Amino acid sequence: MSVAYHAVAIMPGHRCCAAAQDLRGQRFLSREAPPLPLKECDRADCSCRYEHFDDRRAKPRRARDMGVSVDGWLEDERRKPIKRGRRASDR
Numbered sequence: 782m783s784v785a786y787h788a789v790a791i792m793p794g795h796r797c798c799a800a801a802q803d804l805r806g807q808r809f810l811s812r813e814a815p816p817l818p819l820k821e822c823d824r825a826d827c828s829c830r831y832e833h834f835d836d837r838r839a840k841p842r843r844a845r846d847m848g849v850s851v852d853g854w855l856e857d858e859r860r861k862p863i864k865r866g867r868r869a870s871d872r
Contacts, residue, residue, distance in 0.1 A: 785835075786810065786835075787810070787811045787833070787834070787835065788808045788809060788810055788811060788814075788833075788834045788835075789808070789809055789811055789814045789831040789832060789833055789834065790804075790805075790806060790807060790808050790809070790831070790832045790834065791804045791805070791807070791814075791815070791817070791819075791829055791830075791831065791832075792805075792829065792830050792831065792832045793805055793829050794827065794828025794829050794830070795828060796824060796826065796828070797824065797827070797828070797829055798819065798821065798822045798823050798824050798827070799821075800819045800820075800821035800822060801819060801822065801827075801829045804819075808834060814831065817829055817830070817831065
């Protein structure tokens with residue numbers, strides 16, 4: 782099952798306000814992004830826009846996402862079967 786995490790970042794225009802500069806490079810989930818122009822914007826000719834991304838994360842954060850094996854297995858999890866009791870007859 783794949784969950785969509787569409788995100789946007791505010792891309793300040795040529796003559797942008799300080800509020801847009803402060804948010805440069807920060808990604809927001811689309812539904813949580815501040816509307817443009819920003820409330821703090823003092824520019825009548827605001828040219829800030831959204832840049833769209835498929836994911837909020839800028840780069841992989843987990844070792845498995847980068848192809849690194851943490852537990853010795855890259856694919857499906859392989860645990861040993863649960864053994865019941867300590868006696869040979871319990872196994």
